[in-house]
Amino acid sequence: MPQHHDGVLIIDFGSQYTQLIARRVREAHVYCEIHPPTRSVSWIRDWKPKGIILSGGPNSVYGESVPTADPALLELGTPVLGLCYGMQLLAQLSGGNVTRASRREYGRANVTVEGGRLFRGFGRGEETPVWMSHGDHVDVPPPGYRVTASSDNSPVAAFEHTVRPLFGVQFHPEVAHTPRGGEILNNFLFEVCGVTPDWTPGHFVETEIERIRQLVGPDQRVICGLSGGVDSSVAAVLVHRAVGDRLTCIFVDHGLLRLHERDQVEATFRRHLGIDLRVVDAGALFLERLAGVADPEEKRRRIGHTFIEVFETEARAVGNDVGFLVQGTLYPDVIESFSPTGGPSVTIKTHHNVGGLPERLPFRLLEPLRELFKDEVRQVGRELGLPEEMVGRHPFPGPGLAIRILGEVTAEGLEMLRLADHIYTEEIRAAGLYDDIWQAFAALLPIRSVGVQGDFRSYDQVIALRAVTSRDGMTADWFPFPPEVLARISNRIANEVDGVNRVVYDVSSKPPATIEWE
Numbered sequence: 001m002p003q004h005h006d007g008v009l010i011i012d013f014g015s016q017y018t019q020l021i022a023r024r025v026r027e028a029h030v031y032c033e034i035h036p037p038t039r040s041v042s043w044i045r046d047w048k049p050k051g052i053i054l055s056g057g058p059n060s061v062y063g064e065s066v067p068t069a070d071p072a073l074l075e076l077g078t079p080v081l082g083l084c085y086g087m088q089l090l091a092q093l094s095g096g097n098v099t100r101a102s103r104r105e106y107g108r109a110n111v112t113v114e115g116g117r118l119f120r121g122f123g124r125g126e127e128t129p130v131w132m133s134h135g136d137h138v139d140v141p142p143p144g145y146r147v148t149a150s151s152d153n154s155p156v157a158a159f160e161h162t163v164r165p166l167f168g169v170q171f172h173p174e175v176a177h178t179p180r181g182g183e184i185l186n187n188f189l190f191e192v193c194g195v196t197p198d199w200t201p202g203h204f205v206e207t208e209i210e211r212i213r214q215l216v217g218p219d220q221r222v223i224c225g226l227s228g229g230v231d232s233s234v235a236a237v238l239v240h241r242a243v244g245d246r247l248t249c250i251f252v253d254h255g256l257l258r259l260h261e262r263d264q265v266e267a268t269f270r271r272h273l274g275i276d277l278r279v280v281d282a283g284a285l286f287l288e289r290l291a292g293v294a295d296p297e298e299k300r301r302r303i304g305h306t307f308i309e310v311f312e313t314e315a316r317a318v319g320n321d322v323g324f325l326v327q328g329t330l331y332p333d334v335i336e337s338f339s340p341t342g343g344p345s346v347t348i349k350t351h352h353n354v355g356g357l358p359e360r361l362p363f364r365l366l367e368p369l370r371e372l373f374k375d376e377v378r379q380v381g382r383e384l385g386l387p388e389e390m391v392g393r394h395p396f397p398g399p400g401l402a403i404r405i406l407g408e409v410t411a412e413g414l415e416m417l418r419l420a421d422h423i424y425t426e427e428i429r430a431a432g433l434y435d436d437i438w439q440a441f442a443a444l445l446p447i448r449s450v451g452v453q454g455d456f457r458s459y460d461q462v463i464a465l466r467a468v469t470s471r472d473g474m475t476a477d478w479f480p481f482p483p484e485v486l487a488r489i490s491n492r493i494a495n496e497v498d499g500v501n502r503v504v505y506d507v508s509s510k511p512p513a514t515i516e517w518e
Contacts, residue, residue, distance in 0.1 A: 006195040008032040009049040011039070012335075013057030013067050013085050019335065019474060021053060021083070021174045023373060024182065029197035030189050033371075034335050037067045044073065051079045051193035054086025056172065060136050061088045061098050069093065079165035079192045081118075084134055087159075087168030094166070096142030101153060104135040108177060111157040116148030118158065118167055120187050122180070130157075130171035130178045137170060165192055201376070201383040205238065208368050212242035215366070220323030222366060223315050226251045226277070228265040229396050231328030231369060234381040238368050239326050240275050241384065247326075248276045248318050252310050254303065255283020256400030256414065259422040268390060278318075282310045290402060290409045294446075296518035299409065303399045315363075325363035329370045330377065332474065374473070394439045395473065403518040407446035412499075417444040420463045420493045420500065427489045428467070437479050440467035442493075443517045451501030460501040463493055468515055476510040 008025055012018045012034050025032040032053075044052070052073070059066040071093045074080060082090035088098045109132045113122045122128065130151075138156040141147055149158035149169070158169040167188065173181030189195050216222060224236045226249040240247045249269060253262050262279065270277040289302045315322065369377055374395075381391035397403055401421075405413045421442040428434050443464045451458040465486075468476035490503040506513075 006030060006050050006198065007047070008051045008053065008189065008193065008195065009044060009047060010034045010053045010055060011037050011069065011086070013037060013055050013089070014059065015056035015083075015085070017172055017174050018055045019332065019373075021055060022331075023471070024174045024185055025053075025189065026199060026373065026376065028182075028186055028189055029199045030195050031199040031371075037069055041070045041072045041076070044078075045076060049078055050195045051081065051189065053188075054080065054082040054089060056084030056086060056133070059085065060100075061085065061092045062136075074164070074166060077165075079188065080167065081188045081192075082168035083174070084170060084172060087170055088134075088136055088138060090166060090168045091138045091142050091145075091156075091159075094142035094145065094161075096145070097139055098136050099139055101135055101137045106133050107131070109151050109153065109171070111149040111151045111154075111171065113149050114147055116146075116158065116160045116167075117192055118160065118169065118184050118187050119148060120191055121183055128180055130169075130173070130181070131175045132171050134170060138168075167192070201379040204372070204376075204380060205241075205383050208238060209242045212239055212366065212368060216243055216246075216324055219321065221246045221248065221319060221321045222324040222326060223247075223318055223322050223363070224249045224326035225311055226265065226269065227328075227396075227398060228257075228261055229328075230374075230377055230381065230391060230393060231330060232326075233268075233386060233390055234377050234384065235326050235328040235368050236269070236275065237273065237384045237386060238380070239366065240273070245276060248278060248322075250311060250314050250318075251277060251279045252307055252314075253279060253281050253283060254286040254307065254310075254400060256286065256303075256402045256409075258396070258401070258425075259418045264390075268387065272387075278314060280310055280314050282306070285310070286402075287409065287411060292408060294407045296403055299402050299518070300399055303402060307398075322362075323364060324366040326366045326368070329367040331369075331371055331373055334370055375471070392435060394434075394437065394441070396441075397516060403516055404441060404443045406443060406517060413444055416461065416497055416499055417442060417463075420444070420497045423492045423496060424465060424489055427485065427492065431482070431485045433479075433481070433485070436469070437467050438470040438473065438476065439515055440465075440479070442466075445504075449502045458501045461499050462502045462504060463497070463500050464504050464506055464517070465489065466506045466515070466517070468510070470510075470515075473515060476515050478507045478509060481505070 110127045113119045113126045137154045141159045145159045151157045154170045160167045173184040269275045289306050402409045424442050445462040467479035470476035
């Protein structure tokens with residue numbers, strides 16, 4: 001396993017906030033990883049964490065078949081911080097008692113600080129607002145612990161061991177609703193664990209380039225399936241820094257791209273960055289395979305299989321000395337491969353990326369971004385000198401516009417959607433709103449509606465607009481456009497896109513909706 005001399009382990013007990021804990025730690029420039037509670041103590045010892053954080057979770061520690069931890073975890077001498085369920089588990093493992101609270105506490109609360117290392121910088125007796133979300137609580141601190149904060153509903157809102165570096169808080173310092181939560185986490189990271197804040201884009205680039213060089217060696221070639229999106233672009237440039245002209249990028253144009261996207265990719269990678277780029281024009285083949293298909297999962301399946309077929313043919317033409325295949329896997333993809341009980345996560349829909357190349361290809365997988373969140377990938381891209389229009393662009397699914405056409409994919413529908421999406425993006429940029437939005441796109445709906453264009457009745461297509469704000473795509477809220485911007489976008493699409501007479505705006509959040517429509 002990779003060694004990070006100042007790494008922090010986060011043990012995930014099923015909290016909806018676990019990724020947020022990791023993001024807060026990373027924002028403090030400290031490396032961390034999320035792992036399930038099924039990791040053994042010997043595995044944790046070999047990982048050599050400087051600190052361990054136990055997340056919250058939806059269960060009661062005294063319930064049946066709930067995730068737990070080996071008591072030996074507390075004997076490692078490594079600082080441990082339990083949050084909510086993690087605190088209750090820490091109390092139970094230490095011989096304390098966890099009981100059902102007289103009332104469930106959810107939302108803002110005030111705790112009174114009574115001291116302790118986590119609250120360095122707080123005044124004794126000071127009240128501070130926090131975010132609570134629990135039905136159980138610790139009645140009295142376990143033997144050897146002392147109370148460091150309390151509230152009306154939680155007599156033990158925080159505790160710490162009097163000798164060993166063991167700490168717990170009943171609230172969630174990782175959420176924005178705990179205004180001074182960052183100070184509490186930083187006190188644990190820097191005052192207790194003594195970590196060095198060296199997890200920066202520059203440090204990552206330097207160490208990853210060296211790792212890639214050691215892994216690939218001096219003779220083997222590397223291929224990369226380039227999509228033009230942020231992830232594959234940053235991965236390609238990072239690997240190019242490590243192996244130079246031994247990298248070949250393959251760009252499969254499946255005909256499902258946005259307007260001018262292929263031209264932009266070719267200009268950036270071939271002419272500006274000097275990377276060996278091979279473009280495969282396969283649009284006609286993909287359209288043929290998608291003919292008559294309306295089911296979104298079947299569309300993904302056919303696109304994925306066709307992509308593999310085309311990519312494999314081109315990859316074999318690169319040469320016999322290709323040893324590695326680059327993929328832009330990100331850390332959320334890795335996290336989602338397990339649950340708090342160690343099993344697979346529920347599949348909502350097939351992953352948007354069209355990767356998943358067959359095992360028979362004789363290449364080892366190279367995933368230089370698998371430790372990074374999306375915003376960290378963007379920071380690394382800037383560190384590598386990629387243009388902002390590429391680094392800052394909104395996410396785009398591997399199956400492209402095919403999953404933004406609800407129903408059968410046709411050449412006519414693609415052209416209609418391509419132009420509508422281009423107008424939408426153009427107006428968002430003109431309004432100075434592009435960087436405020438996580439993702440924005442147009443979708444072509446499988447319905448027609450009556451309209452009046454000129455002096456004539458029309459019966460044409462409907463375009464739906466979607467724009468959301470998010471940190472990582474796990475949850476999202478719809479973006480509140482100024483009405484005049486929406487009016488301008490609607491007017492342009494209705495007037496400039498033949499066959500469209502109605503534009504609607506999607507105001508669904510995630511959950512319950514997903515960001516994409518298919």
